[in-house]
Amino acid sequence: DIQMTQSPASLSASVGDRVTITCRASQSIPSHLSWYQQKPGKAPDLLIYSVSTLQSGVPSRFSGSGSGTHFTLTITSLQPEDFATYYCQQSYSSFTFGPGTKVDIK
Amino acid sequence: EVQLVESGGGLVQPGGSLRLSCAASRFTFSRYWMSWVRQAPGKGLEWVANIKQDGSEKYYVDSVKGRFTISRDNAKNSLFLQMNSLRAEDTAVYYCARGVYGSGSCFSWDSWGQGTRVTVSS
Numbered sequence: 001d002i003q004m005t006q007s008p009a010s011l012s013a014s015v016g017d018r019v020t021i022t023c024r025a026s027q028s029i030p031s032h033l034s035w036y037q038q039k040p041g042k043a044p045d046l047l048i049y050s051v052s053t054l055q056s057g058v059p060s061r062f063s064g065s066g067s068g069t070h071f072t073l074t075i076t077s078l079q080p081e082d083f084a085t086y087y088c089q090q091s092y093s094s095f096t097f098g099p100g101t102k103v104d105i106k
Numbered sequence: 107e108v109q110l111v112e113s114g115g116g117l118v119q120p121g122g123s124l125r126l127s128c129a130a131s132r133f134t135f136s137r138y139w140m141s142w143v144r145q146a147p148g149k150g151l152e153w154v155a156n157i158k159q160d161g162s163e164k165y166y167v168d169s170v171k172g173r174f175t176i177s178r179d180n181a182k183n184s185l186f187l188q189m190n191s192l193r194a195e196d197t198a199v200y201y202c203a204r205g206v207y208g209s210g211s212c213f214s215w216d217s218w219g220q221g222t223r224v225t226v227s228s
Contacts, residue, residue: 046216050208
């Protein structure tokens with residue numbers, strides 16, 4: 001089974017900050033990496049798929065990059081509505097999510 | 107806008123059964139893979155099961171194999187999850203989600219329901 005890890009587990013940031021979240025897979029997963037945002041009490045929302053393709057309607061301040069086993073989600077200028085938990089997810093072999101990264105207000 | 111509405115959750119004793127339903131609307135249901143994804147209280151997301159457009163292929167996470175069955179009724183735009191032999195560790199919010207393939211065969215979920223809560227406890 002492919003295991004996914006994320007770092008940090010949580011971070012505190014201010015509006016306007018640049019935020020980077022890292023996701024690592026236990027083995028190479030080529031381009032089979034997606035990112036989701038989840039707010040408390042809500043279902044997840046798809047942000048990015050295929051490593052770097054922005055889902056329709058997602059603001060351009062979100063971007064994804066990486067390859068092989070190492071991937072990143074970057075938010076270039078954090079907005080109030082971006083405070084949430086972010087999950088990466090691989091689909092190369094079955095489907096697994098990372099444990100999540102909680103972004104809260106500093 | 108795509109709509110997915112789950113129902114059927116509730117409190118059930120260990121060893122019991124429950125059947126979840128998901129009513130889909132505002133898209134052509136029969137053209138999409140569909141999935142169940144769950145989230146235990148205070149925990150992360152866990153994929154549970156997938157079903158192909160015509161129901162010919164079904165996949166499950168190891169922890170539910172032999173206990174859960176995913177099915178669909180394309181004529182009624184509905185997705186189901188039959189859960190038997192329920193355990194305390196199955197306690198979670200269960201989401202119905204629409205699966206899509208991106209470039210490079212990346213599979214993700216682009217639409218989700220609001221979730222239905224399942225509690226397994228005596």
